Amino acid sequence: xxxxxxxxxxxxxxxxxxxxxxxxxxxxxxxxxxxxxxxxxxxxxxxxxxxxxxxxxxxxxxxxxxxxxxxxxxxxxxxxxxxxxxxxxxxxxxxxxxxxxxxxxxxxxxxxxxxxxxxxxxxxxxxxxxxxxxx
Numbered sequence: 001x002x003x004x005x006x007x008x009x010x011x012x013x014x015x016x017x018x019x020x021x022x023x024x025x026x027x028x029x030x031x032x033x034x035x036x037x038x039x040x041x042x043x044x045x046x047x048x049x050x051x052x053x054x055x056x057x058x059x060x061x062x063x064x065x066x067x068x069x070x071x072x073x074x075x076x077x078x079x080x081x082x083x084x085x086x087x088x089x090x091x092x093x094x095x096x097x098x099x100x101x102x103x104x105x106x107x108x109x110x111x112x113x114x115x116x117x118x119x120x121x122x123x124x125x126x127x128x129x130x131x132x133x134x135x
Contacts, residue, residue: 001050009050016042030089041078 023035055067
């Protein structure tokens with residue numbers, strides 16, 4: 001076992017433990033699903049780093065000659081899947097922000113006559129303040 005395998009094996013093991021801990025502690029289905037999948041990815045990475053021949057055996061089952069090719073294909077597919085999910089989540093967040101801003105705008109909307117009355121009151125208060133003697 002090389003120094004790289006030991007160091008990266010420890011790193012991926014720590015990442016797996018961190019994701020598994022986050023999965024157990026985070027409320028919500030989405031957060032648990034994401035952290036669970038990330039924990040699975042880190043566990044797989046740890047196993048494949050510590051036993052690289054296993055990747056070649058699994059790749060052979062799928063008709064791929066090299067294990068590194070299988071790892072690369074899976075990584076690219078997972079990266080695109082994560083990007084797609086993140087994009088859709090951002091779209092949902094944008095919709096939520098739009099709804100919140102609309103509700104705030106409607107709640108704070110003033111009728112033109114009310115607006116003029118408030119401006120007149122503010123102007124009167126300002127003029128009254130200016131008339132007071134300065135000390």
